Structure formats: C-alpha cells, structure tokens
Amino acid sequence: MESLPVRRFDAIVVGAGGSGMRAALELARANLKVAVLSKVFPTRSHTVAAQGGIAAPLANTTEDNWHWHMYDTVKGADYLGDQDAIEYMCRRAVEVVVELEHMGMPFDRIENGKIYQRPFGGHTQAYGSPKMAMRACAAADRTGHAMLHTLYQQNVRSNTQFLVEWMALDLIIDPQDGACVGVVALEMETGEISILQAKATLLATGGAGRIYWATTNAFINTGDGLGMVARAGLPLEDMEFWQFHPTGVAGAGVLITEGVRGEGGYLLNKDGERFMERYAPNNKDLASRDVVSRAMTTEIKEGRGCGPHGDYLELKLSHLKPEDIIKRLPGIREIAIKFANVDPIRDHIPVVPTVHYQMGGIPTNYMGQVVVPEGASKEAIVPGLYAAGECACVSVHGANRLGTNSLLDLLVFGKASGEQVIKDIRGQPSPHRALPRGAGDATRARLARLDGATSGERVVDVLNDLRRTMQAHCGVFRFPEDLVAGVAKVKTIAERASRLFIADKSKVFNTARVEALELENLVETAMSTIISAEARKESRGAQARADFPERDDRNWMKHTLWYKEGNRLDYKPVHQRPLSVETMEPKVRTY
C-alpha cells in the first residue's frame, strides 16, 4: 500500500473550542510548532454557544472565595468529583478569568468598572447557605461567543497554525510503549488522508450530545475524541452521567440559559404554581440542574405540565424590567421569539429538560495527561496523549456539573495541559521517533470499507434510531427494564453501523462520508453510556434510577471505566483528598 503523507509538529491540538484554543495559546507562546485541527472554522466551535457565564469567585458584588466555590462544586458533583482536581480548578479560577480579561474579553461591567457577575444554580455563599453567590462572570448572554473570539485572536497573534475543516479520525499508538505519536486525519476539502505526527496530541473535541434526540448540542458534537480513544483500546470514564439542562425550548431543544433564572426568572406549572419551592425550598429555581430537571419531569408526569398535551413547563421573565431583559438577555429574547414564537417581555417561554453536557469522558489527571489502569496502577500516564474540555473527565464535575463551571474548566485545564505538554516536550530528544509500522492502516481499511460498500444501512436511519433509543431508554429517570432493553438495542444499532453505505463516493467536501465517520463515534459514545448506566445500581447526580433511588456511597463511590473491547467495565476510586484542605465528606444533598 502507498504510504500516507506525513506532517510533523511538536504538538497537535484536536479541537478549536475554548479548551483547545486555551491550550494552543500556551504552546504557541512557548514557541512550539503547534497545529490546531477543527472540523469547522475555529470560532464556530460549540463554545461559541455558551451563554450564561464563567465561574470565578472574584467577589465583585457578593462576598466569595474559592473554598465556597469548591464546596459547591463537590456537592454539585454529588461527591463523585475528584477533590484534588476540584480544588485545583477553583484555586486557579480568578487567575484564568483575569488573564482572559487582560486578553481583551469584553465582559459586562458593574458601576465601579469591575466584571459583572450573576448568580447561577448551585453556586452559594458560606458553604451552601440559602444566599446565592454572584459568581458567574458574564458578557450579556453571549459569554462563550466573546471568549472564543478573544482566544482565537490571541492565537492568531501568537502564530498558532490552524488546520480548518480537518477531521481527526484515529490516534496513532506506538505498540512498543503505548505512546500516542499523532493522528490520522481527513482534509475535508480534498478528501485526502494524512498522518499528523507529534510529540504531544491533545484531544479537545468537545461534547457528544448528539447521541440524544433532544439536545442543546450542535451537529458537530459527535464525540470524535471519545471514539478515537475507545478504538485505541483505552477506557472512557463515568459515561453514564449526562446533564439534562432544565430549560431547552420545548420542541426545539435550543438552550435558554440558567442566567435567566439568575436574573430573577422562575418556572411555573399549569396551575401557575412556582413548583420549585416544593422541591428545593432554599435555592428554589437555582438548585442544581439535576434537581430542577427531575422536578420538571415529575411535574409533567404527574399531570401538571402546560399546553394542550401537558408536556412542557413555563419560564416566566415578564416581571423583570424590559430594559434589563434587553440589556442582559438579548440572545434569549431572540431565541424565544424565533424558536417559541413568544416575546419574554410579555409571555412565558415553554421549556423542557434537554440533554446538554457530558460529565464523563477521557480519563485525565488535572495536568491533562490521559491516565488508564495498567499493572498495579489505576492511573498510569499514556505518554504523549492529553485531553481537555468537555471530552475529558478530570473529574471535576463528577455526577453533575454546576453551570458556568465548564467554561472555567476549559480555561484552567486548557492552560494546565498546555503547561504540561511544554514540560514533557522539553524533556524529550528533539527528532520525532519513527512511526510504528502500518500507522494509519486501520483507518484506511475503515474508509475503504465505506467507499467500497455497494449496499447497506443508511447513515440517517441508524443515527435516528440511535438517538431515539438513547432518549427513550437512558433519560432523566432511568428504569431497569428500559436500560436492559436499551443495551440490547444499542448493540443491534452498533452492528448495523458496521454496515453503513453512502451513495456519494466523491472526495471533495463529501459530507456524507464525514457523517458516516461521525456516526461511528456516536455509537461508541452511546454504547459506553448505556452500558455504564445499566451497571451502576444507585442514583447519584444525573443518574436517577427508579429501582435504586438512593445514593450508595458504600458500594458506588467509584468511577466507572468502560472499554470498547467486549464492553468490559472496570472501576477506580474517587480522589476524596483535596490538595491542601480537609476532605469534604459526603452528605445528603439538599438545596
């Protein structure tokens, strides 16, 4: 077989969202030769959609500090988060946000010129008191947009090389020592395949919400990093935990930020009752997301939903001043008008819980190094491989993420992984090692099968069945018989996905081929999710099992690891010891 063209870099970053761009900036500023691959133009990455804010205890409006933020994050995670990583993130929050401000991020301001901060679900003062902390640093309701553009401009200034509309397909692992030495990638414009070789490969491919029918996630969020890792024989961690955001526009799924409730909006059922007062008497509509989503689902199930079919709830903002809605929530008003045909200045917005965020992902430590069980260690470092952002499981979000902690995670762990890559590369001999024999062959075989198929399954049919199955069998509440049936269905779907057929065999910008390749990654993501969910016999954070309604710390205070081969599961302990403070002991979680 003819050999593939090879391009060499010091480091490759797969993904140009907030995490990839923050990491790349660190690398480019250190004068490393870095390439950032992205399926879309960098500023179209999904970070651009983030609305409400970035968490940092700046204390610009209310008293605040990293200890309180850490407490809220550990509790929000339902005690499954690694407390060393959580302390690390909360302690670096002020630094990375101020740094972003100095890069030119156009934050909103309060009268004294400091960054505007709003309350967000689960972020409290004084270790979970009923008083909310004003911790979310915001640029109106377009915080991600402002952040992504700021980071992109800084990268352009630092000469980061962008490979735009390039799709990474597989990792290249050296069988000698298991090190990652780069990726095989497809240039979408030409359809050509190349090897991108690097001393460090950082996956920052974002989320995979497209495994569900109703999601706030963009079409590009197909779990490519997860698929690549799974095919390389490495595990995925805590994939059972998917966050349902309480307020997606009913019927459309588009997000209405929690910032709306931070600004004073609240939820109503068909009787006009502010029902969150019953479920979370202290923090009410600003309880954490899993709590609010479950309350909403219960209201609908018990017949208190709104509309002709009783299948949504209403979000009320019309008591807020119109000028505040226009100034602080302009994007939300536009979304409500366009997607729900209501103007929130006068009308209520119809909302339902919608899949939003994956808490699990590629297992890493808080320096971004990918860690896997090997020999006696549960967390041996995979040389040359790093992950950051939503595709990574550090794990700071545990079983449930607090709003605004993701943008923070991108900045903190994007920067930390960049710092670690620099250290690791500087300790290596300068020439690249020889590529392993047959590098790229497995990927080429995969593509050859797809291009050679004359009949088979249509991508759209398999994709729709997968998304419907996940929605019906692994949703807000999880029932044992649904999970068991769901596992069987996803296995059948995976088998169908191995027989995909595309009619268009052309090379130039063939989106049919791209969608088929993405589907393979979605299948790995869905499989890991439903197998891990079926196995975890407890309720914790986003996993709410009808047959095991309580958290079970004695048996299940552990991280799940799923392997593609044989759908094998393994477990590893939660890091309960923080870096410098006392352990935050598990308690019953109330809001």
Ligand SMILES: Cc1cc2nc3c(=O)[nH]c(=O)nc-3n(C[C@H](O)[C@H](O)[C@H](O)COP(=O)(O)OP(=O)(O)OC[C@H]3O[C@@H](n4cnc5c(N)ncnc54)[C@H](O)[C@@H]3O)c2cc1C
């Ligand atoms: C509507 C919405 C609102 C949100 N609001 C907030 C908020 O206010 N605060 C908060 O903290 N969090 C928020 N979140 C969550 C947060 O925005 C995301 O978790 C975060 O932006 C993900 O960033 P990322 O860098 O991991 O990936 P993304 O920004 O998703 O970027 C992924 C990148 O990977 C690239 N990529 C993927 N696969 C490949 C491949 N195979 N080859 C090459 N490139 C690839 C893509 O092209 C893209 O560049 C929100 C999420 C949504 C959906």
